[in-house]
Amino acid sequence: MPQTPLIFPDSHTIITGAESHALGYDPMFKNIADPYDREMNYPKIWHCLFWLPINRDHLVILAGTFILLFFVGIFLFLKTIDTQTAFFLGAVTFSPSAIFGLQSGNNDLVVFFVVALALRLGYRSKLWGSVAMFFAAILKVFPIFGLAQLLTEDKRDFWQILMPLAALFLAYCWISLDDFRQIYSVTPQGRSGAYGVYVLPLMIEKILQKWAIFPDLRAWIIAAAPIFFYVIAGLIFLISLYALVNKNTSPRPVAGIHISPFRVGACIYIGSFLLASNWNYRMIFLIFTIPQLFAWLSIADIRFSRILRITLAGILFSCWSMFIQGILGSYIFILDEIANWIVFAGLIYLFLASLPNWLFDALLYLIPARR
Secondary structure (H helix, E strand, C coil), X not given: CCCCCCCCHHHHHHHHHHHHHHCCCCCCCCCCXXXXXXXXXXXXXXXXXXXXXXXXXXXXXXXXXHHHHHHHHXXXXXXXXXXXXXXXXXXXXXXHHHHHHHHHXXXXXXXXXXXXXXXXXXXXXXXXXXXXXXXXXXXXXXHHHHHHHHHHCCHHHHHHHHHHHHHHHHHHHXXXXXXHHHHHHHCCCCCCCEECCCHHHHHHHHHHCCCCXXXXXXXXXXXXXXXXHHHHHHHHHHHHHHHHHXXXXXXXXXXXXXXXXXXXXXXXXXXXXXXXXXXXXXXXXXXXHHXXXXXHHCCCXXXXXXXXXXXXXXXXXXXXXXXXXXXXXXXXXXXXXXXHHHHHHHHHHHHHHHCCHHHHHHHHHHCHHXX
């Protein structure tokens, strides 16, 4: 075991994976070169890096490349923004959550770049933009939700592009199922410094493990907790949809020039939130939502702008919660979870509000009174 913490620990996993591979091991199952015995918990496509003659001498170069690609990605997808938007973008880009990923040299930085590239390509060709987004999903799975960028297309083109890519992705998941099981089994599930529907169930499990009595009740609560929070997530979706069709609520906003990045960022956050527990560095994908949120803020009526402001406040608190928790203590955890759920609920509402009419009208069939 190393006596001092590793620099760029996530990039270090890839580097040691290359060294283990050179020794004849599959680092996904036995990363013998890693000082902490951490398996390389990334899809097999990352093993393509082993074709390069990399070792620990190249750690800083590899992590530095990841970090550079992240910052390039920010400028790739951006269009014209005002000073207020730029200031908020900076607050998120250099927040503790983002710096967590930068310090780790995490490969989500590369995925961010590929998603940004997909958006840039999508401004000219939705087909090539979607192919790039599909490649991002091969790299890390969760960017498959970024195919929401296709919603700027008409109904026919949307399905013609989406369906083949969805079929290919399902085939990829089926072929890689054993790898995904291994990745999931060795990936740490976060409680503090994390977001997602599984964070509170994991915390409940940790607390209940201290119970010395009622083992059956404890096991039942632990098993039921994830289902309970998934039910809450479903209710948030239905309540948001009902609120949008209620005559007493604000009209749906007009899509702006930043609508594709917003839909991509919102869907990646919502999708990753529902999949599991995610470390806070994945909040960098919220960067994609910010330009459109501020664009709507300048034109929205008071009821809609209230939702925008609450969502933006939740994003800012969530991204800076690690810093706040370091000052005020671990009891800030519950406020962090509230903020994460506020962002989840706000983005669901705003994403539904941004849907094209043909898809929004189809979703109305989920509301019995509207059928």
